[in-house]
Amino acid sequence: MEWVERLNSAINYMEENMSGDIDMEQVAKIACCGTYHFQRMFTYMAGMPLSEYIRKRKMSLAAVELQSDNKKVIDVSLKYGYDSPTAFNRAFKSVHGITPSQAKEVGIVLKAFPPISFRVMIKGEREMNYRIEKKEAFRIIGISIPLDKEIEKNFEVVPDMWQKAAVDGTIQKLAMNMDCDLKGLLGVSACNDENEWRYFIAVASNQQLDEELEEYIVPAATWAIFEGEGIHLSIQELEKRIVTEWLPSSGYEYANAPDIEVYSNQDPQNAKYEVWIPVVRKES
Secondary structure, X not given: OHHHHXXXXXXXXXXXXXXXXXXXXXXXXXXXXXXXHHHHHHHHHHOOOHHHHHHHHHHHHHHHHHHHOOOOHHHHHHHOXXXXXXXXXXXXXXXXXXXXXXXXXXXXXXXXOOOOOOXXXXXXXXXOOEEEEEEOOEEEEEEEEEOOOOHXXXXXXXXXXXHHHHHOOHHHHHHHOOOOOOOOEEEEEEEOOOOOEEEEEEEEXXXXXXXXXXXXXXOOEEEEEEEEEEOOOHHHHHHHHHHHHHHHHOOEEEOOOOEEEEEEEOOOOOEEEEEEEEEEEXXX
């Protein structure tokens, strides 16, 4: 399928640039999606964060060079983007369990991490309820934090943000400003004009801003909307199924717009929510 072929082309680009700078904007462009969307898709499909994959591949290639080419550790360190020998030593040991110097010894055991490749596997064990909706642009107000380029860090930071907002009264305040057809608390992953990804806890609202809140205009887009319920962590499971099961065979691909979570019931043990992903029809 074209979608999977583009992902594999993005992997090939990274392989060709493992010893140089990997331009994540170019990687995402090859995959025909945004950098944030690509990293999240990769994490769900590969079962590991993109940063971890790149580190393992670099250390796998570095080990081969240390053993077969008899290169100096400092030269290999610089080749794979580590200006600090200490940082290279730490990264190498985290993968192989030994230092780069030890890797040069005869008979030492090393780990090999071959390049990854994707293919579609149709599962179909459980049904997925979804609908496709076109929506005009709408305004949200709330609070936000920057999202880290290493997406796995966001899986820790975002839940902490929700907990703090519940304790300090922000969520209650937002609920009082909800005045649009779209009801519920929103979690919005959006890119601003500076190409910075931010996560908003917000509501759709036309109310006047106060100094404690900020606004963002969600652009007009077509959304694939999936329903879910259960504990909060089950959202990540639903998002993984959307990316790995629904998207490859849907006839759609990611569009350039935010991802949205809509929480109609905030009970953490019995949440009712929707996951919105922006989509466009694949070109025939």
